[in-house]
Amino acid sequence: QYAFCVALYEALVGERPFPGKSPTELALAKERGEPRSPSARAPAVPRWVRRVVLRGLSPDPGSRWPSMDSLVDALGRDPHRRMAKMLILPAGALGLSAVAAAIVGTDEPPCTGAAERLAGSWDADRRERVDAALRATGASHAEHTASRVRERLDVYAAQWVSSHTEACLATHQRGEQSQALLDARMVCLHGRRRELAALVDTLGSADAEVVDKAVDAAASLPAIERCDDPAYVLAQVPPPDDPQTQQRVEALRERLAEARALQSAGKYADGSRICDEVQADAATVDYPPVRAEIAYRRGWLLEGTGAYEESVESLRQAYFGARRSGMDEVAAEAASTLVYVLAQLARYDEALRWAEHASIELERFGNDESRSYLLGAIAIVHDGRGAYDEAVRLHEEALPLRRAALGPEHPGVAQSLNNLARVQLVRGDYESARRNFDRALAIWEAARGPEHPSVAQTLNNIAAVMLEQGEHEDARPLYERALAIHEKSLGPDHPLVATSLGNLAKVVRMRGEVDEALRLHERALAIRERALGPDHVHVGTSLGNVADLLRELGRFDEAERLHARVLAIVETALGPNHPDVAFALTGMAETALARDQADRALSWLERAHDIRGQDGVPATDLADTKLPLARARWALGDRGQAVALAREAADIYRSAGNGHTESLADAEGWLAAHTVTP
8 A cells, every 4th residue: 555655646746755865864754754745847636636645655554544445445536526637647657557556456476576685695606605615625524514504594594585575565565564664674684684795705715714613603693583673673873864975884884794704704803904994984984873883893803813902992982982873782782892801801890890881781772692792791700800609690691591592502502501611610510510511512513513623622621620520531532532623623733723732731741741741732832833923822821831841840941931931921912910910920930939949939929919919800819829929938937927828828729619629739738738836
């Protein structure tokens, strides 16, 4: 009925009923139901005909004609019995009968052709290209990945077609939805198609790095269902009025979609470069909302490259720009992401302040997925502070939301299970940790294949639980399987191979094979230096592992040089007061104590103690400094203070529970051997 009246109005008057230089103006005019006044050159149309047609154009479906039959019947009731003369139309225009036949008299079903609109985004040719590119990487999990990606993108495309068709039918067939709402839904679906096309472009040139992320990238496309939500689509900021500006904004958003696809595929540096280019181009575009979108995407990509401080600044710009532009979704996402990034910098109080902003934004705009992400980010903050009970509670609260939003077999659910289990492991709840790691493993094996790197990482986690439970011999085969998966799927020089080597070295060291453990750690160090550069924080981790073993072998000079290098790396990368700096200082001090240089050790340990005494640092980290500090003070003759420090460390470990039984045993053993006579 609505479409019929639009066509009839244009045929009678010679122009479309609603004015608008832009989609926004047009949508608002339709929503208000305010047709334009006919121009002076427009043919005269009897008032009663105009009234009939305008009723059919009402923005409220309930105010329109009850049916097409009633509309046509009303047009046939000429109060002056001059209908034929009145409906003579200008030359070239459609007559009433022709319009009716074109709109309602055809045998072709209404609202068809949505599938054809995906041509060039996801079609047979694009499907074959992605499939071939993923398989050509030669990764051990490439075939499984190609199959799952194809399945996910086929489902996504089918959802898009269904949503597009249903939106059209709701307006043009059932008359239950206004034209303005249809337009808003179509804008949303256009954005989803843009994201799909960009991801397919990225997957179509996949390399070994992309194939690892491909399943998750396909699963992370923005939900089609949001485009079916009237409140969501109508809350979006309208496009700019000026047609030229609209074109420029659309071009910027196409590049942003490319950057997002690269982020999903793990290509953070490439995506970040695109964002830098887009940000420069947007500086001359008079449309602040797109600048907020760019700042948000850039902030996320910078986090992926490890440029945390730059990431924080970009996300702050995104948040405030989004708030000024009324972009609730971008503001909520920027604030939530800030919580996560600030947690990486151990700026826990600041992270919790941003969590308040994010919570408020999500009250106005949010869904289960966005709420679960924020809860998970806050849980990471509490984990970093050593508030493990609160971290577990938040992860457990986030998990059902994630399942409801994504489905129980989604890789994102496995990630939530993994995050929960990691905290349970630290807390000493080994049975719960093992159960949740096993659940994550099952999801990842099904989604990504049994030889995917994420399967190896989960095997590492399960083996870590076994180590804590004293099952050293059972843990070793899992570490070895994880190493084999990483080497086969990623090649011998990938950073994740270094992670597996380091884990295996722990078990080897526990068996007393110090030389073999050193060989494994040195290989891990060489891999990380080549892959990440000499100043990466993960290189610092490997350096510390090697230095600890060199100290154990009595090679003190070498150990001290490596610990000094670790300190320089973490101070530069993370700042002088980051908790990882305390780890480096403690390593240097342990080497000095082994050389009977307690005076040198004391200054390093006191600085480490001050860093770990900051608000938000876990108490067990502080205890890790108290015990070596006790040894240093004992060696320097301050025995009363030494015993007090060791007792404080033991009390902290005892309160922390199962996760620190080995450290508690060390503290109690030292106290048993060092007493002070009253």
